[in-house]
Amino acid sequence: MSSEATANPSFPPSAEMVARAHADEAKYNEMYAASINDPDAFWGEHGKRIDWIKPFTKVKNTSFEPGKIDIKWFEDGTLNVSANCIDRHLETRGNQTAIIFEPDDPKEQAQSISYSDLHRRTCRMANILEDLGVRKGDRVIIYLPMIPEAAYAMLACARIGAIHSIVFAGFSSDALASRVNGCDAKVVITADHAPRGGRQTPLKSNVDAALLHCKDTVKCLVVKRTGGQTTWIQDRDYDYNELAFEADDYCKPVEMDAEDPLFILYTSGSTGQPKGVVHTTGGYLVQAAMTHEYVFDYHDGDIYWCTADVGWVTGHSYIVYGPLANGATTVMFEGVPTYPDASRFWQICQKHKVNQFYTAPTALRALMGQGDEWVEKCDLSSLRVLGTVGEPINPEAWNWYYNVIGGGNCPIVDTWWQTETGAHMMTPLPGAHATKPGSAMKPFFGVNPVVLDPHSAEIIEGNSVEGVLCMADSWPSQMRTVWGDHDRFEKTYFSDYKGYYFAGDGCKRDEDGDYWITGRVDDVINVSGHRMGTSEVESALVAHAAVAEAAVVGYPHDIKGQGIYCYVTLMNNQEPSEELRKELRTWVRNEIGPIASPDVIQWAPGLPKTRSGKIMRRILRKIAENDYGSLGDTSTLAEPAVVDDLIENRMNKG
Numbered sequence: 001m002s003s004e005a006t007a008n009p010s011f012p013p014s015a016e017m018v019a020r021a022h023a024d025e026a027k028y029n030e031m032y033a034a035s036i037n038d039p040d041a042f043w044g045e046h047g048k049r050i051d052w053i054k055p056f057t058k059v060k061n062t063s064f065e066p067g068k069i070d071i072k073w074f075e076d077g078t079l080n081v082s083a084n085c086i087d088r089h090l091e092t093r094g095n096q097t098a099i100i101f102e103p104d105d106p107k108e109q110a111q112s113i114s115y116s117d118l119h120r121r122t123c124r125m126a127n128i129l130e131d132l133g134v135r136k137g138d139r140v141i142i143y144l145p146m147i148p149e150a151a152y153a154m155l156a157c158a159r160i161g162a163i164h165s166i167v168f169a170g171f172s173s174d175a176l177a178s179r180v181n182g183c184d185a186k187v188v189i190t191a192d193h194a195p196r197g198g199r200q201t202p203l204k205s206n207v208d209a210a211l212l213h214c215k216d217t218v219k220c221l222v223v224k225r226t227g228g229q230t231t232w233i234q235d236r237d238y239d240y241n242e243l244a245f246e247a248d249d250y251c252k253p254v255e256m257d258a259e260d261p262l263f264i265l266y267t268s269g270s271t272g273q274p275k276g277v278v279h280t281t282g283g284y285l286v287q288a289a290m291t292h293e294y295v296f297d298y299h300d301g302d303i304y305w306c307t308a309d310v311g312w313v314t315g316h317s318y319i320v321y322g323p324l325a326n327g328a329t330t331v332m333f334e335g336v337p338t339y340p341d342a343s344r345f346w347q348i349c350q351k352h353k354v355n356q357f358y359t360a361p362t363a364l365r366a367l368m369g370q371g372d373e374w375v376e377k378c379d380l381s382s383l384r385v386l387g388t389v390g391e392p393i394n395p396e397a398w399n400w401y402y403n404v405i406g407g408g409n410c411p412i413v414d415t416w417w418q419t420e421t422g423a424h425m426m427t428p429l430p431g432a433h434a435t436k437p438g439s440a441m442k443p444f445f446g447v448n449p450v451v452l453d454p455h456s457a458e459i460i461e462g463n464s465v466e467g468v469l470c471m472a473d474s475w476p477s478q479m480r481t482v483w484g485d486h487d488r489f490e491k492t493y494f495s496d497y498k499g500y501y502f503a504g505d506g507c508k509r510d511e512d513g514d515y516w517i518t519g520r521v522d523d524v525i526n527v528s529g530h531r532m533g534t535s536e537v538e539s540a541l542v543a544h545a546a547v548a549e550a551a552v553v554g555y556p557h558d559i560k561g562q563g564i565y566c567y568v569t570l571m572n573n574q575e576p577s578e579e580l581r582k583e584l585r586t587w588v589r590n591e592i593g594p595i596a597s598p599d600v601i602q603w604a605p606g607l608p609k610t611r612s613g614k615i616m617r618r619i620l621r622k623i624a625e626n627d628y629g630s631l632g633d634t635s636t637l638a639e640p641a642v643v644d645d646l647i648e649n650r651m652n653k654g
């Protein structure tokens, strides 16, 4: 390793880790080279890690060519994802725990769901959905807390060939309605209430409010979680617990094409409303499973815990599909890191003897701030590999994770990937790479990253370079399209840099050839590891009667990574006030959800615009960052004085 020669400290894996790992450095290098030199041979081999009903004969058939964007993997193979995640394990590990459910309230008992239990419960859920009229290709919205029924629901859809679309339970009824309508869902699966951090979200009443804006044929299947009161609409609402009691224990898995959709997941982009990212069955499952095994160095018998919510892609690939395809034991946690106190994560690691732990930097920063005593009282000796995801991790948080949580001997896998990529793209492997705090290090097998010059769109070769991150070629778990809008797929990801997939992130390749993600280069911000389009918050704000115009940018935030900074121009007849500021905050929470809550609202009598009327966000970002010295060229502004007003207001906390 070249650690001493470089500015970046690096942390090699222990000899023990190297010896037990699925891949050491030599094996990584050999497999990586093979995957790039001959993707057909490489994935043809590794595609066999899952069970096919009809084996594929073709492997890769993909095009990034303008006008012909088309991505197919294993296209003539057939399979069922639910059978891969459950049935094929029954003979060898029917009694092994598939899911450990840890409830929000530590006083409530944890549950162990074996692979046989998982089979029975998934089959029942699948039969219920079929009885409700759901057929192959139909869409089902899942709006559930982090309870095992969320996994049953996903796997039940996969079993009957229905396409699920999970809506994070923290989203508002408006956001839910737009997704139900966006994919024309037949059924919404929800729960009465969602307990989280000792509080309860009334999920069912959110669904009631949402469905007022949807077709009246949409049905609602309600899981009982708290037993709390809900309203009930005859012939629209169905009681899951009652139906599950009567439902048959077996449901035959439907034979699906490798390129049939498995799920849609709505995610924020730099423009417009969230788009439905479509993932298909075969390639997605192969890469989700393979990365789960190699990146976390998962071995049979390990207890693995990813703290994400199934409402995000991380929960899809690394709580449910990847781990279960590998026959793993996966922990599902309903609560939050700080309830009842800041030791909860570490208590759970101790209680279930967790071996691999995967979380987001924002959670680590929040917990780090609470002091080490919360960690020190827990026995974390079972931990072997630590992971992070969702945003760049700052070296302070990395070092705390490494030393205080990992005791200095658990490699940290800093996994860079996206909803669109379906599975890990760049990350160190625990037994192969000496990690560097803040670096996503190396591409996973089959991933072909390039750094492009944002101005010339040319490839930048060599090391110690910086530019935008693109992919030169397809990978099996790549999204296939935007639901209902293939043109938007091409426009969003393939039009800025022709012939490449453009990720939206900037990156550096350091002197050793290792990758560092520097953050989004578009108008997407990353708040506590959640993606938020600034345009979404802007449209929520301008939908309020008092608001004439709004511009939203991200700014550095100690815990959240980025906070939401809003410049708001009021209607002529409106006076700024603290009440109005509060009202706008609540308004945005109701329109989108609590995660979109503005951190700062600055009244802006005018916004800096070019003569053609385009808002100059670069300047707004600088002002939000308190960085007035480097505003750059303001000569193209229509009214340069606007900027002075904004700076003055900012200083006076206007």
Ligand code: WTA
Pocket (backbone or CB within 6 Å): 267, 312, 313, 314, 388, 389, 390, 391, 392, 393, 414, 415, 416, 417, 418, 419, 420, 440, 503, 504, 505, 517, 519, 520, 526, 529, 530, 531
């Ligand atoms: C960011 C989450 C730095 C990045 C799986 C990306 C990261 C966006 C990392 C995708 C990481 C994710 N280091 N940045 N390890 N992982 N990101 O779709 O900006 O919710 O484009 O997927 O998160 O967010 P998404």
